[in-house]
Amino acid sequence: MSQKVLELLKAQFGSKILETSSQFGDDTAVVEPSAWREVAQFLRDDSRCAMNMFTDITAVDYPDRDPRFEVVCHLRSFDKGHRIRMKARIGDEYADGLEIASLVPVWEGANWFERECYDMFGVRFVGHPDLRRILMYEEFKGHPLRKDYPAQQTQPLVQYREGVLDKLAPFGADEGMPFGRQTHDISRNEEAN
Amino acid sequence: MEPLDEELEESALELPSEPMQLNMGPAHPAMHGTVRIVLELSGETITKADVQIGYLHRGFEKMCERGTWTQCFPYVDRLNYVSPMLNNVGFALAVEKMLGVTVPERCQYYRVALGELARICDHLVCNGAMAMELGAFTPFLYCARAREIIWDIFEEETGARVTHSFGRVGGMARPPTAMFKDMVRSGLPRLLFMVGETEKLLLKNRIFLDRLEGVGRVSKETAFALGWTGPTLRSTGAAYDVRRAHPYLVYDRMEFDVPVGSAGDNYDRFMCRQEEIRQSVRILEQVLDQMPDSGPVNIDDPRIVLPPKEEVYTTIEGTIQHFKIVMEGVKVPAGECYSYTEAGNGELGFYLVSDGSGTPYRVRIRPPCFAAVAGLQQLIEGAMIPDVIPTFGSMNMIGGECDH
Amino acid sequence: MSNPAPTAPPKMTIKLDGREIPFEKGDTIIRAAHKAGIDIPHYCWHPGLSVAANCRMCLVEVLPPPGRPAMQLDILRWDPAKKEYVPQKKPKLLPACQQECTPGMEILSESSAHVDEARGAVQELLLLNHPVDCPICDQAGECRLQDYWLEHSRKSKRMHEEPIHKPKGQVFGPTIVYDAERCIVCTRCVRVSAEIAKDPVLSIRERGNLGEVVVAPGRELDHDYTLMTEHVCPVGALTSADFRFKARVWFLRSARTICQGCATGCNAFLDYDPRNNTPYRHRPRDNQEVNKYWMCDEGMLSYKNATEKRQTSALVGGDDATLAEALSAAKEQLQGLRDDPERVAVILSAEHSVEDNFAMLTLARTYVGATDFFVSGKPLGRGDAILMAEDKIQIRAA
Ligand code: SF4
Ligand code: FES
Numbered sequence: 001m002s003q004k005v006l007e008l009l010k011a012q013f014g015s016k017i018l019e020t021s022s023q024f025g026d027d028t029a030v031v032e033p034s035a036w037r038e039v040a041q042f043l044r045d046d047s048r049c050a051m052n053m054f055t056d057i058t059a060v061d062y063p064d065r066d067p068r069f070e071v072v073c074h075l076r077s078f079d080k081g082h083r084i085r086m087k088a089r090i091g092d093e094y095a096d097g098l099e100i101a102s103l104v105p106v107w108e109g110a111n112w113f114e115r116e117c118y119d120m121f122g123v124r125f126v127g128h129p130d131l132r133r134i135l136m137y138e139e140f141k142g143h144p145l146r147k148d149y150p151a152q153q154t155q156p157l158v159q160y161r162e163g164v165l166d167k168l169a170p171f172g173a174d175e176g177m178p179f180g181r182q183t184h185d186i187s188r189n190e191e192a193n
Numbered sequence: 194m195e196p197l198d199e200e201l202e203e204s205a206l207e208l209p210s211e212p213m214q215l216n217m218g219p220a221h222p223a224m225h226g227t228v229r230i231v232l233e234l235s236g237e238t239i240t241k242a243d244v245q246i247g248y249l250h251r252g253f254e255k256m257c258e259r260g261t262w263t264q265c266f267p268y269v270d271r272l273n274y275v276s277p278m279l280n281n282v283g284f285a286l287a288v289e290k291m292l293g294v295t296v297p298e299r300c301q302y303y304r305v306a307l308g309e310l311a312r313i314c315d316h317l318v319c320n321g322a323m324a325m326e327l328g329a330f331t332p333f334l335y336c337a338r339a340r341e342i343i344w345d346i347f348e349e350e351t352g353a354r355v356t357h358s359f360g361r362v363g364g365m366a367r368p369p370t371a372m373f374k375d376m377v378r379s380g381l382p383r384l385l386f387m388v389g390e391t392e393k394l395l396l397k398n399r400i401f402l403d404r405l406e407g408v409g410r411v412s413k414e415t416a417f418a419l420g421w422t423g424p425t426l427r428s429t430g431a432a433y434d435v436r437r438a439h440p441y442l443v444y445d446r447m448e449f450d451v452p453v454g455s456a457g458d459n460y461d462r463f464m465c466r467q468e469e470i471r472q473s474v475r476i477l478e479q480v481l482d483q484m485p486d487s488g489p490v491n492i493d494d495p496r497i498v499l500p501p502k503e504e505v506y507t508t509i510e511g512t513i514q515h516f517k518i519v520m521e522g523v524k525v526p527a528g529e530c531y532s533y534t535e536a537g538n539g540e541l542g543f544y545l546v547s548d549g550s551g552t553p554y555r556v557r558i559r560p561p562c563f564a565a566v567a568g569l570q571q572l573i574e575g576a577m578i579p580d581v582i583p584t585f586g587s588m589n590m591i592g593g594e595c596d597h
Numbered sequence: 598m599s600n601p602a603p604t605a606p607p608k609m610t611i612k613l614d615g616r617e618i619p620f621e622k623g624d625t626i627i628r629a630a631h632k633a634g635i636d637i638p639h640y641c642w643h644p645g646l647s648v649a650a651n652c653r654m655c656l657v658e659v660l661p662p663p664g665r666p667a668m669q670l671d672i673l674r675w676d677p678a679k680k681e682y683v684p685q686k687k688p689k690l691l692p693a694c695q696q697e698c699t700p701g702m703e704i705l706s707e708s709s710a711h712v713d714e715a716r717g718a719v720q721e722l723l724l725l726n727h728p729v730d731c732p733i734c735d736q737a738g739e740c741r742l743q744d745y746w747l748e749h750s751r752k753s754k755r756m757h758e759e760p761i762h763k764p765k766g767q768v769f770g771p772t773i774v775y776d777a778e779r780c781i782v783c784t785r786c787v788r789v790s791a792e793i794a795k796d797p798v799l800s801i802r803e804r805g806n807l808g809e810v811v812v813a814p815g816r817e818l819d820h821d822y823t824l825m826t827e828h829v830c831p832v833g834a835l836t837s838a839d840f841r842f843k844a845r846v847w848f849l850r851s852a853r854t855i856c857q858g859c860a861t862g863c864n865a866f867l868d869y870d871p872r873n874n875t876p877y878r879h880r881p882r883d884n885q886e887v888n889k890y891w892m893c894d895e896g897m898l899s900y901k902n903a904t905e906k907r908q909t910s911a912l913v914g915g916d917d918a919t920l921a922e923a924l925s926a927a928k929e930q931l932q933g934l935r936d937d938p939e940r941v942a943v944i945l946s947a948e949h950s951v952e953d954n955f956a957m958l959t960l961a962r963t964y965v966g967a968t969d970f971f972v973s974g975k976p977l978g979r980g981d982a983i984l985m986a987e988d989k990i991q992i993r994a995a
Contacts, residue, residue: 023529023530024290024291024293024528024529024530025290026529026530026531028529052414052417052418053420053422053433054417054418054419054420054564055420055540055542055559056420056531056542056544056557056559058544058557058559060546060555060557061555072544072557074531074542074559078417078431078433081438081439083531085531107418107419107420108415108418108419109418109419109564109567109568110420111567112563112564112566112567113420113563113564113567116563120254133247134245134246134247135246135247135250135596135597136247136250144252144255145255149255151252151255151258151259494751495747495751495753496747496751500753504753504754506729508753508754509727509728509729509730509731509754510724510746510750510752510753510754511754512729512730512732513724513731513742513743513746514746514747514751514753516731516737516743517743517747520737520738520847521847
């Protein structure tokens, strides 16, 4: 069914579609990272694709591969009922260059999914309006779903926070009622990683 | 005392009016689930909101990378702990998709039956809790009572009331009990009666209606872009139900309607769920009629399914089979697959990557309510504080699933 | 790697399941496949031992040369429709471990239904009298019977009579315990003793399902390579007294190592449990240049040196100390010796690795300024013409 979409993508983007495959009934296109958003936009807007249902964004860590990470996005079209998986491979073995365009401008639902992906893998989504941790807390060091993060690792208990909360962005540093007292000014160590 | 007649500038009389920040949660009695919503208020109106989740994050995906495929079942149970059976079935189907096997017919019916029971549970809890948070405690108790009927059935079938860990790759942990059909048959009318009573209490209640109708409206397009599925999406009028759009198990043989709303507000979400309970009951009745009373439940492949216990203890072949599956796990062919089912909150997706061994390389869950809660912020911005409660309630955030 | 022949002989190949693989003169089918990285299931064959061809697990179908009829056997096959046995023919299968390759030979292994059936049948027969021992057997997890049952048989038990019982837990010698019920009489252990250790103490008594391994009367299994008999045993019949009931193999991880026992430097795996960081055994690692497939008993047990009789924590003046304390104490004592290097002598140990000694040497020369160095060693020990060197200092192998 979505074979057709793969054909369309290949015709439209040529060499920017690095490879396509179909396994277990799922159709996958591996996309040149630089064309990530462009392809997404096309998938949403082209009437033959009409991928208006954003489904999922996540990543997979393959420490032995180069590029090391795969960012995986699943999409579905409501009208056509077809699905596609789109992937991009980024980042070297030290997780440098782990950057890809954010899809929030295309589907606003990508917001939280990309935040989670950033939280768990450290993938930086360029152009994301509010890229901060979502499941882990701000003081957490590292990205737990990377394969080199030991599953049994523990992290120190976070001290009771005295007021200041970067996590409260987009609000700024103050919590509670700001009038009258100008509260705390504890500068935070820059975020983990 | 200042003389009253002193000339004052008009502005000096005004109270300093800075926006006020309010922290709802993470343990707010009117919000089920540990979630924290930071609100910036101007009076009672919300000017900015930030929904913060993660309080129930237990590293589900990381844990799954450590055991065998089968050992994931207790974990998926604890994702959506309101309808764990749907997760069990969803995960089993995902692994079976990679293995390229289909469970026997009897098992398919059984899975549908248990799944629909779990779905009813899910909707009952969601709607009951939402009503309770709006002050209507009795309907909640009615719903809890109705859920009790289902939990009793589950207890009889699986031995556990909440977290059953009942799914297996290639079948179920046990075949249906002899009383299964009778229990469901006798339970359903009582359940429907209680559902009716609940509605009678709520749907003519002005307070309840006023807080639902027109509150938390979403358009179809926005819902799509937000990745909404399930009742939240259907309330906007988009009839997308995985059971209908991509039928799995025996859903293609079932007759049922996909209820949709029109306004995409809290009321529609409430009513969609109520109606889906009725549709589930309809499906259940058909399942009971069609489900064979005998026949295998598990597929016949010693590489996937555990042998009967007597054989394990008495024959070397059984012991070997047991050892291989328990110690090394079911070997799933290398590759990746995305499998999706209709869970209580919508499309529950599992994106699995296997390296061909008995241990998952990556298990990604696509939790339906994660997308729903992600959309909460824009629904409540511009609304009033009391609107947060029903709107949040109708998203049906299940902490375990949302925070995995 | 064998030496390249002076003139490259014409490349001879066989076809295994449609895949061309090369072979050298004298190779058996299984050896040619083994070199090409293809595993034909086998119990009794071992690349380092002579061929016994008694387990029949390696049966393959060899296609007749073009234009010649296949060798066929008359059999009776159960016909479920007619509910009776009907006469049929099936090709005669050959053991891959014994059949030599000839150029152009075509062989079916995985792709032949007959082979598949035969393997299932062999497996079923081998398990007929096998005790339900997996939960108490050290081999579980690395047992060929388990692997091959799942790969090739997958049938449950059809014989429900009481199995034959044979002696269990027989002590063969100081290192080996034998369980006759688990034995599949593949004679690998017999051949290791005779061919590798050159001490034929083991042999087989009786035949069929009564067969079992026995030690020569008046003897114990006590040559220097007894643990190799355990190592080659494809099932859990021979167990090492040292490893017995100590660990479950699926919890162990393997690290590649070199045995520290003598100057031969056998290549080995060290199996350890990552949960408590404890080594449990050595396993020989194939290296044709050094130890082929084998190791001596002393070396096999030398893994204990990593933890036993060894200083594993720091001491200062004979008292327990943390690493940091010990380091600062050492620093204090060694300070100022530069001006007077005669006051210090450094002893390097022959039991350390080359790298450790080099690091020590560099430290002593630069920081301490020492000029006197001594190397401790070990006296010569027992050696043999097989693997054991008299020189017990491992680094000389390097
Ligand atoms: S003890 Fe092991 S190696 Fe020796 S004959 Fe029996 S099965 Fe073979
Ligand atoms: S391996 Fe035993 S007969 Fe060939």
